[in-house]
Amino acid sequence: MKPPALRTGVRWKISIAIAAVGALVAVALSLVVHNAARVSMLDNAREVQMERLLSAQRMYEASKPKEPKFGTKVNDPALPPELDRILQRKHRGTYVEEHEDGAPDVWAAVPLANGDTLSLHTRFANRSATIMKRLDEALIVGSVSVVFGGSALGVLIGGQLSRRLRKAATAAGKVAQGNTDVRVRDAIGGVVRDETDELARAVDALTDALNERIEAERRVTADIAHELRTPVTGLLTAAELLPPGRPTELVRDRAQAMRQLVEDVLEVARLDSASERAELQEIALGEFVSRRVAVLGPDVVVRVVHESWVNTDPRRLERILLNLLTNAAKYGRPPVEVTVEGRVVRVRDHGPGFPEALLRDGPSRFRTGASDRAGGGHGLGLTIAAGQARVLGARLTFRNAAPETPEGTARDSGGAIAVLWLPEHAPTNTGSFPMLPFPDEDGAPGAPGVR
Incomplete structure (x- = not known):
């Protein structure tokens, strides 16, 4: 069992990709900028702390009696161990003590000539903390803007590409339906070449x-x-x-x-040359089918459910009926039934039904679809019927009837059913006609064309 496929358009795929890349770049740059600014501010705080301590040291050594200035302390017992180890080597140094919440503490200490230590301890400047907070807010706003801007750009770029691809698919579909005059390159248009x-x-x-x-x-x-x-x-x-x-x-x-x-x-x-044109006449479909079938197959049962006037080519319609009845008589079993309902003509027999290859791929010339029919036909009858229906702008479909088992009788195989859907608008003198959807047999709209 295949897993369900998630169908998304190119537009959204490109938009999501650009948004994801933009988010990654924005987060990475924000972290780099945040850390660089923080390190720069802390380094600046260390330098300012050391300059203040050196000034206090000069005033302390020059004063009589010696008294610490500017909040400095001598032999402060709260001196961090890391800074104490630096002083033991007779070096001056600074130290930043981090806290989980709140501004960090900045220490500076210098050794004195008499072996004592002079230290200065202050909190990180409130102004610097405010600057860092505003910088973080600006980075967040900038990152969000980059993500949304990238998404909008992705939608625009992906939308343009998606429209071109959809136009190309539509044009290719028309080519597949037999309209060989359509060119995909002309259909997509545009100035950009990609x-x-x-x-x-x-x-x-x-x-x-x-x-x-x-x-x-x-x-x-x-x-x-x-x-x-x-x-x-x-x-x-x-x-x-x-x-x-x-x-x-x-x-x-x-x-x-x-x-x-x-x-x-x-x-x-x-018919393959696509040069055939219909000679149109307005006829009563039920009456026409009844008269022609009476000549083509006297034993065929005709039932007119609903009469309808159609604008079509009688000669080509008669050719379609002849080929369908011939196929039913040759490969099916009686009774053969023809039903006319509005613009729909159904031909049914009670034989083994159409072969699976025909139901799947449609009529194929020089193939009858069953090995036991070798030499009994060339597969051209239904091919011609489908081609003539195409000239009329009609649709010819094939299916097998569901088997029936009447009480007290042997099982019926169901038989084959060929359905001709005549169009509401007949082909014009130039051979073109509006491709309108035909309803399926259950009343649901179906695709135009001939199977």
Whole structure:
């Protein structure tokens, strides 16, 4: 089981990174500045304390009788041990005594000629403590400002990068849907040149290369099918001249199948070229489907739940119906049912259902999806139906019905269901149409396009 993924945008990642780095730098600099200022003030206090003590020493040695001046003491018993050890070596020195709370004590001591020690003990200046307190407050305010400023800068920088990436993703999605005229580099725009532009150029180059390869394959397929048309037609004509008999029927059947295959390949090539345009007519969908299905499949049950007028191409719609019914008759089991509800047409059989590969990847040419159908089809019927639906601006989906077990009967496999969603707005004369979301079968909005 995969752990849940935390999805965050680039904007917030950059903002958090800049804020974290800013906080670390601000804290480090604040500590350095605080310690440097404190050490400097304490050193200054030591020097001032020593100068005062030396002045008091001169006055003490010159006075008669000898009396300490300026609060100095002779042989002070409270003298810190650290400072006492310095005096034992006949050196003068200073010492700062720290306290957990409050200002530190500053000591200064000098040895006298008679072996005594003269010392001065005072508290750290209140003014210096106030300065340190204000410095700490300024450092805290500055650190917080740096963090918030860094966060705002990160949001701005990350927002710009995020917008460019989102534009690139949107443009790449349009390319994936078949709109090969879209260029990712033009979509992201901007004056700044960064890695996003390199990614956009790479995607555009990949799109151009794929388009060239697809177009080359389409041309080759179309050329081969076109060249085969004449000899296959001649073969079919020659087969009609053969004497009656079983061998003649086999030859005619195979020649007719080859001719149909050539026509299907040519139609697929035309659909792949994206040059097909719909010739629109306004028709009553339920009535149209009923009349056409009566001709295409007399045994098919048609049910019109709700009539609807649609603006579409009747010839292409009939081609879609023909291919769906042919697929149901060839690979499914009766009864085959056609249901018209508004702008939705459903074709269902009661056979083994669509193969998993088709449900997952959609129709694929020259693949029927089952090993037991080898030689029974070329996988072009549903491919052509999906291509014609794309020209109409419709969406063609495939699914399998849930198995049913009526009481007292054998278990039903459910069957395959093909659903054609005709658009509310038909394609224009230029072949373009607004991509509106189609509802799923449960009424929820779905993605536009053809599966």
